[in-house]
Amino acid sequence: MTAPSSATDPRRLEEARERVEALREQIRHHDYRYYVLQEPEVGDTQYDLLFRELRDLEAAHPELVSPDSPTQRVAGEAVEGFASVQHREPMLSLGNVFNAEELTAWYQRLVRNIERTDVRFVCEPKIDGLAISLIYEGGRFVQGATRGDGTRGEDITANLRTIRSIPLVLDAPASSLPRAFEVRGEIYLSKAEFARLNEERRAAGEQLYMNPRNTAAGSLRQLDPRITASRRLDLFVYQLGWVDGDRPVDSHSAAMAWLGSLGLPTNPLAQQFDDIDAVARFCEGWVARRDALEYDIDGVVTKVDDFAIQRQLGIVGRDPRWAIAWKFPAEQAVTQLREIAVSVGRTGVLTPFAALEPVFVGGATVSMATLHNAAHIADLDIRAGDDVIVQRAGDVIPQVVAPVLSRRAGRELAPFVMPSTCPECGSAVMHSDDEAAYYCRNRRCPAQLARQVEHFASRGAMDIEGLGEKMAYTLVDENLIDSLADLYVLASEKREQLFAIKGLGEKKLGALFANIEASKHQPLQRLLIGLSIRHVGSETARALAVHFGTMRALRDASLEELQAVADVGPVVAESVYDYLRDEENVALIDRLTALGLRMDDDVSARGGPLEGLSIVVTGSLDRWSRNEVETLIKGLGGKVTGAVSKSTAFVVAGPGGGSKRERAETLSIEILDEAAFVERLHEYGWRDEDSATT
Numbered sequence: 001m002t003a004p005s006s007a008t009d010p011r012r013l014e015e016a017r018e019r020v021e022a023l024r025e026q027i028r029h030h031d032y033r034y035y036v037l038q039e040p041e042v043g044d045t046q047y048d049l050l051f052r053e054l055r056d057l058e059a060a061h062p063e064l065v066s067p068d069s070p071t072q073r074v075a076g077e078a079v080e081g082f083a084s085v086q087h088r089e090p091m092l093s094l095g096n097v098f099n100a101e102e103l104t105a106w107y108q109r110l111v112r113n114i115e116r117t118d119v120r121f122v123c124e125p126k127i128d129g130l131a132i133s134l135i136y137e138g139g140r141f142v143q144g145a146t147r148g149d150g151t152r153g154e155d156i157t158a159n160l161r162t163i164r165s166i167p168l169v170l171d172a173p174a175s176s177l178p179r180a181f182e183v184r185g186e187i188y189l190s191k192a193e194f195a196r197l198n199e200e201r202r203a204a205g206e207q208l209y210m211n212p213r214n215t216a217a218g219s220l221r222q223l224d225p226r227i228t229a230s231r232r233l234d235l236f237v238y239q240l241g242w243v244d245g246d247r248p249v250d251s252h253s254a255a256m257a258w259l260g261s262l263g264l265p266t267n268p269l270a271q272q273f274d275d276i277d278a279v280a281r282f283c284e285g286w287v288a289r290r291d292a293l294e295y296d297i298d299g300v301v302t303k304v305d306d307f308a309i310q311r312q313l314g315i316v317g318r319d320p321r322w323a324i325a326w327k328f329p330a331e332q333a334v335t336q337l338r339e340i341a342v343s344v345g346r347t348g349v350l351t352p353f354a355a356l357e358p359v360f361v362g363g364a365t366v367s368m369a370t371l372h373n374a375a376h377i378a379d380l381d382i383r384a385g386d387d388v389i390v391q392r393a394g395d396v397i398p399q400v401v402a403p404v405l406s407r408r409a410g411r412e413l414a415p416f417v418m419p420s421t422c423p424e425c426g427s428a429v430m431h432s433d434d435e436a437a438y439y440c441r442n443r444r445c446p447a448q449l450a451r452q453v454e455h456f457a458s459r460g461a462m463d464i465e466g467l468g469e470k471m472a473y474t475l476v477d478e479n480l481i482d483s484l485a486d487l488y489v490l491a492s493e494k495r496e497q498l499f500a501i502k503g504l505g506e507k508k509l510g511a512l513f514a515n516i517e518a519s520k521h522q523p524l525q526r527l528l529i530g531l532s533i534r535h536v537g538s539e540t541a542r543a544l545a546v547h548f549g550t551m552r553a554l555r556d557a558s559l560e561e562l563q564a565v566a567d568v569g570p571v572v573a574e575s576v577y578d579y580l581r582d583e584e585n586v587a588l589i590d591r592l593t594a595l596g597l598r599m600d601d602d603v604s605a606r607g608g609p610l611e612g613l614s615i616v617v618t619g620s621l622d623r624w625s626r627n628e629v630e631t632l633i634k635g636l637g638g639k640v641t642g643a644v645s646k647s648t649a650f651v652v653a654g655p656g657g658g659s660k661r662e663r664a665e666t667l668s669i670e671i672l673d674e675a676a677f678v679e680r681l682h683e684y685g686w687r688d689e690d691s692a693t694t
Ligand SMILES: [Zn+2]
Pocket: 344, 422, 423, 424, 425, 426, 427, 440, 441, 442, 445, 446, 447
């Protein structure tokens, strides 16, 4: 082996060594800012320059390369298989509770055991990922393993080295650290990264991944670390494991603070509580807000903070007595797809949906799920009779994620074909090649009218209480109405017939009539929503009402004038224009006018305090759900956008907002936490009690 050229010049080598050390230090610092704190100080270009300089120096002086250099994260070669690793202390499982009573029962057993009630708990969201063990020796990452069966796992050190939030060198002098210790954590894939990977697969025509957890599991067990590196996995550490020598801390919370100070990523959402009711409220709170996080969680873990009490409580079977998982209802389940049925919407669109063998998922029994459209069914190759994965998350409508293809083997299942006639009225179904949708074009289609009535009366539109789906179908099925305008003559013309229908009391009908009458005063934007004009949702309706002020002005508007309205695109403008030139629609509006419906809008709705501002919301807020805060911002004239860009006015960031916050910082966009946002609203003249009216 020839000696490296630098060996001939010790001074140059020494200079290079110093520079290499300095670069590694800087890169580690920026990795920590970026991947752990999610608060980068420098842009990508600057980071790349540092990285390139280090790589070049190491190439020129190979004797300076060390395994903990940031350039060596993806240096491992593909392997045949993973070596088995014995965990020095078993990786235990956790007992489960599902509600506050069970949590209280756990607490009471615990208190009886230790004969004291002054116990502090630490709670944190339970990441839906893969548990791993990391071993540091002399401050350097030396081994990482999967949990495996809890006693033996697999050595996946090379793959874990590729994860940028795992420090290869801890941020403390080795002399200040225990000789060796173990840290436990959860590897996960963020929702955004999962979506990015699936987008790549969709583009490549490959089968899509099911969920972030499975994808993270598959990525960690890649035999080629380069593949793992390409998946951008992430980590939260949740526990200090064994320690060679004295434990530097005596409680879990102190351990987490210590690990955080060494550069390991800990979950900032962890909280301490002194009473079990507060723990229960924390857990319940996350059931409702889990979707706001940028990663999946499947519960909340509660631990006794004090290590001495932990030791006193000990372990029963495989579960420690000092920790418990409050598990959320599973959001995915497998069941049989009995039939692909088709429903007809208020604008005549035919929508296929899944009729399922009822299954308990996401905390409720689900027997129907959306299938979106025919193209989606074809893409995923979903067939009636398949076993399918059903997902129900939060308030989102249950959906069929994918068929379980392995269970189809040997069965003859026919691909789905859209019916050629409307399942409700038998008219021919129309389909144009440039759109995914199929339509029933029959204006007298009873299903369409019933849906239109239901929508017209809904809370976001004319807000007629007592006129829901069931009543809408009754009115249509009993031939009491032929159009939306007929609703306003029900009280005068169909009173007797309605009273004759079984199950409708006099009181109930009286209230319904009064509510229908009261809806005549709804402003134009609500009427526009209620009319079921294709492509016109609440935002477009608002833009049109604010811009034109009256139905008359809207009807007189040319196509060009409609297109000139902010937030109204060409397709929407054309749809509105065509709607207002259709004879039947014109007759309907004339009749509604004659019946005394209001045909203008409150002009003062124009020019809300947030008008013209585009705002991004990320993370979870205490005071509002995601929907509520968006409605609030829109109600004040602002625009809510999904991505941070240069035109973003400011970002409202609650806990858990990661990548959007980062992006805002990179672009120097103002970031407001919840309190600052409320303060800003106050500056704009908004008062707390206003939120009740949005
Ligand atoms: Zn029809």
